[in-house]
Amino acid sequence: MEQEFDYIKDGKDYNKVSESKLILIDDDYNTFDHVVDCLVSLCDHNKIQAEQCALLTHHKGFCEILNGKSIDLELIKKDLLIYGLNVKVI
Template identity: 50%
Template sequence: MAEFNPWKKEQFDTDVLDDRLCHLILWNDDVNTFDWVIESLIEICAHTPEQAEQCALLIHYQGKYAVKKGDFDTLRPMCEAMIDRGINSTIDN
């Protein structure tokens, strides 16, 4: 097993990239159906049907859920597409 070296450049680069990751958050509402949210997660976020269904349930019971992780520039069009479909979405880091 490799020994951890905090001064090693590869480790530093990985740590910096992790700090830039954001989350696409979907919020529960009383308007959108499970089917619509699931379909949107599959089409916009490239979720499998199983992932999308699990996310929809978590959104429903928890009030919100981080459905996707990535950099802001990747998540922004996904967030906008969800909003265009009437699904409350935000990006958080």
């Protein structure tokens, strides 16, 4: 049985953090295979999901690749930036 604890600091309830989105933005220098490999290894996407995200990004210019707490997404963003992907947390 999981227990949920309230984390309150300075009067703020950190359990009620709004969801953020990690957005992949199209660029002209990363290959399709490189983007797919990064999404599979760093975002825990399966190959088909990663390919769909890469295609959407190529055709629309961007794609929402993950949802979650901004703190968690910022860590993944840093890793993706190291591999040369253009990403943004909104």
